[in-house]
Amino acid sequence: MSNVSLIINGANYEVPSNLTVLEAARTVGIDIPTLCFLKDINEVGACRVCVVEVEGARALQASCVLPVREGMVVNTNTGRVRNARKNTVELLLANHNRECTTCVRSKNCELQSVSEELGIRDIRFEGAKREPKFDDASYSIVRDSSKCILCGRCVSACKNVQGIGILDFLNRGFDTTVGPAFEMSMNDAPCIYCGQCMVVCPVGALSEKSGIDRVWSALEDKSKHVIVQSAPAVRAALGEEFGYEIGTNVTGKLATALRKLGFAKIFDTNWAADVTIMEEGTELLGRLKNGGKLPMITSCSPGWVRYIEFNYPDLLEHLSSCKSPQNMFGALAKSYYAEKHGIDPKDIVVVSVMPCTSKKSEIERPELSVNGLQDVDISITTRELARMIKEARIEFDKLEEGTFDAFMGDYSGAGVIFGATGGVMEAALRTVADVLTGQDLENVDYTAVRGIEGIKEATVNIAGTDVKIAVAHNTTNAGILLDKIRAGEADYHFIEIMACPGGCVNGGGQPIQPANVRNVIDLRAERAKALYSEDASKAVRKSHKNPEIKKLYDEYLGEPNSHKAHELLHTHYYAREQYPIKK
Incomplete structure (x- = not known):
């Protein structure tokens, strides 16, 4: 495997040429926040929390899907990058059920963690929210769309790992949700209740039915x-x-x-x-x-x-x-x-x-x-x-x-x-x-x-x-x-x-x-x-x-x-x- 030379935050590094910028940064001890990314499962660049500034590019780039290349100059912590990340997370929070103290994932929520890391204390964007769907009809799984951030991890785990594919994106634009086809209950879908959707969910949108x-x-x-x-x-x-x-x-x-x-x-x-x-x-x-x-x-x-x-x-x-x-x-x-x-x-x-x-x-x-x-x-x-x-x-x-x-x-x-x-x-x-x-x-x-x-x-x-x-x-x-x-x-x-x-x-x-x-x-x-x-x-x-x-x-x-x-x-x-x- 050949290497490439690049600059990250002003320092020179050599990394394998098959890495993404996210992977390259992490190999040299620089952490870039993510929400949707799961290695080998969900690598889609959807949430935009992992954006970085690349010299010569007008727009910020999603580092989880951006391949490294020779001579690349990357900045992961400029004011522009921090503001973009904060804006993205604030927009997610604006449409999120923020009853964190009663959430099953409180203190083990990736949205909660990244919000704290970015220093978010106020939500500037208040407005309409998607109509929530709450499904607890099955014996095994509870689905609460008011907490879903549309990262797609559950969709990819169900489809790409388990080969079942009962979860997918429904509707379009602001009305997009994740669930079984035709808004079917998890109880009525051909779900096997393996729970692999739960363990990859970064928030509390999917959880077990408590006993x-x-x-x-x-x-x-x-x-x-x-x-x-x-x-x-x-x-x-x-x-x-x-x-x-x-x-x-x-x-x-x-x-x-x-x-x-x-x-x-x-x-x-x-x-x-x-x-x-x-x-x-x-x-x-x-x-x-x-x-x-x-x-x-x-x-x-x-x-x-x-x-x-x-x-x-x-x-x-x-x-x-x-x-x-x-x-x-x-x-x-x-x-x-x-x-x-x-x-x-x-x-x-x-x-x-x-x-x-x-x-x-x-x-x-x-x-x-x-x-x-x-x-x-x-x-x-x-x-x-x-x-x-x-x-x-x-x-x-x-x-x-x-x-x-x-x-x-x-x-x-x-x-x-x-x-x-x-x-x-x-x-x-x-x-x-x-x-x-x-x-x-x-x-x-x-x-x-x-x-x-x-x-x-x-x-x-x-x-x-x-x-x-x-x-x-x-x-x-x-x-x-x-x-x-x-x-x-x-x-x-x-x-x-x-x-x-x-x-x-x-x-x-x-x-x-x-x-x-x-x-x-x-x-x-x-x-x-x-x-x-x-x-x-x-x-x-x-x-x-x-x-x-x-x-x-x-x-x-x-x-x-x-x-x-x-x-x-x-x-x-x-x-x-x-x-x-x-x-």
């Missing part, structure tokens, strides 16, 4: 036995809400915080992930031996399940019939746990802490219930748990390292890595390999399925049998694999698909990092490291070796895929036109 008040009410209801489960990816990101470095594992403090919030019992969804491997691995072996529908595809990501229901209903037979770990836990809590502790299942409230906004809609699916009781009653996000901890005035950084309750809580390393793309596949291979070989294999690290490559393919030889596998994350990549299956070009035996980029560690319910962090740190990789590190430290790294899992099958389920296991832990899916949409 916090329902959790507090349940905890205060003395007639209810309220228990909680926390997903593997939560421990890899919750600390970010309290100032910890990205990728810090806070398992111990998470357990202590949940106990202090007042839950009767605290459990780890990793245990249910181990159960999922027992059921899913056995299902795969059955399909391999008995000529079942192949490739079998994982079903633990609700966003992915919605995607195939809406877009590839003819391939639904490929899905594993297993419920997600979240719902397996709930079903067993209201049966196995209830019986063991002599509690009426009707009095048990199961709360889930998930990195995922699609989980909120998943728990409402009528088929995810047993004996008329929904498997899970309330699902909150990692962000919502952080808000509850703050509301309770718990000083997270001062908490002691606690542990989860053992019954339905002890887990293997295989359960931990469910939160990263490739983790479900690796966990399954650890158990399937032992079953096929009849041995307790020492090598359990299937590194071929790790990493953030969009689609990973491998052939694993187990006991003389070549098992062909594939792993995909985000629904754009899922669509590529499904098209191959439709075309008869896929000879895989087993496929893992997660809806979110990087898997659950980068789910729509995880802590929101601003663009200046997302542009330089790969959240997917850093958070995944925390899970793989915990996996490596576990004495038990295979689901079928977990003593609590053995106990579950010995005392209650009998064996994986038994009749009782199917009643509690398996489900079915719908083609899009048959899917029961909430009205």
Whole structure:
């Protein structure tokens, strides 16, 4: 890569020739503010907050889309530049719902931050505002157009990352808004509720539908036995809400915080992930031996399940019939746990802490219930748990390292890595390999399925049998694999698909990092490291070796895929036109 010489703010620099002025400035320690820019996702120069003055050009230039060139002279902080930025941001604020103190993104709002950095204290432009649209009809996502700044990040994430495209610019000129076609509700659009629009939104225009008040009410209801489960990816990101470095594992403090919030019992969804491997691995072996529908595809990501229901209903037979770990836990809590502790299942409230906004809609699916009781009653996000901890005035950084309750809580390393793309596949291979070989294999690290490559393919030889596998994350990549299956070009035996980029560690319910962090740190990789590190430290790294899992099958389920296991832990899916949409 060749370099070019340019002058930025009076100093000479040499930078790679493939950079933009924004990137070049940041590589030499000069920060230029942005609002719409997201590297590799939304590079459109729309907001004009990043403008700079270039010698020889009459107009100010958007630095995020302006390539560097030899001899370029750039000024990033002239009076003209500062005034232009202030005018732009003031115009955005003039049409913005500025109730910042009650906004879900207060103190984590990029518009708020850039306004402060530019020293804006008054809004000179007051006038008509766009008519706001407020949509909270879905179980997962709330859309508030009064806070939208039309940056287009959500549009690009939905279209360019997830390959779905239900969000776009509507109308023209002053009346422009962002939303589903024909001003449709998010509830009625073919949205998978992955929440990737939320985590890239710089303001509070998109947020999860909160379940916090329902959790507090349940905890205060003395007639209810309220228990909680926390997903593997939560421990890899919750600390970010309290100032910890990205990728810090806070398992111990998470357990202590949940106990202090007042839950009767605290459990780890990793245990249910181990159960999922027992059921899913056995299902795969059955399909391999008995000529079942192949490739079998994982079903633990609700966003992915919605995607195939809406877009590839003819391939639904490929899905594993297993419920997600979240719902397996709930079903067993209201049966196995209830019986063991002599509690009426009707009095048990199961709360889930998930990195995922699609989980909120998943728990409402009528088929995810047993004996008329929904498997899970309330699902909150990692962000919502952080808000509850703050509301309770718990000083997270001062908490002691606690542990989860053992019954339905002890887990293997295989359960931990469910939160990263490739983790479900690796966990399954650890158990399937032992079953096929009849041995307790020492090598359990299937590194071929790790990493953030969009689609990973491998052939694993187990006991003389070549098992062909594939792993995909985000629904754009899922669509590529499904098209191959439709075309008869896929000879895989087993496929893992997660809806979110990087898997659950980068789910729509995880802590929101601003663009200046997302542009330089790969959240997917850093958070995944925390899970793989915990996996490596576990004495038990295979689901079928977990003593609590053995106990579950010995005392209650009998064996994986038994009749009782199917009643509690398996489900079915719908083609899009048959899917029961909430009205």
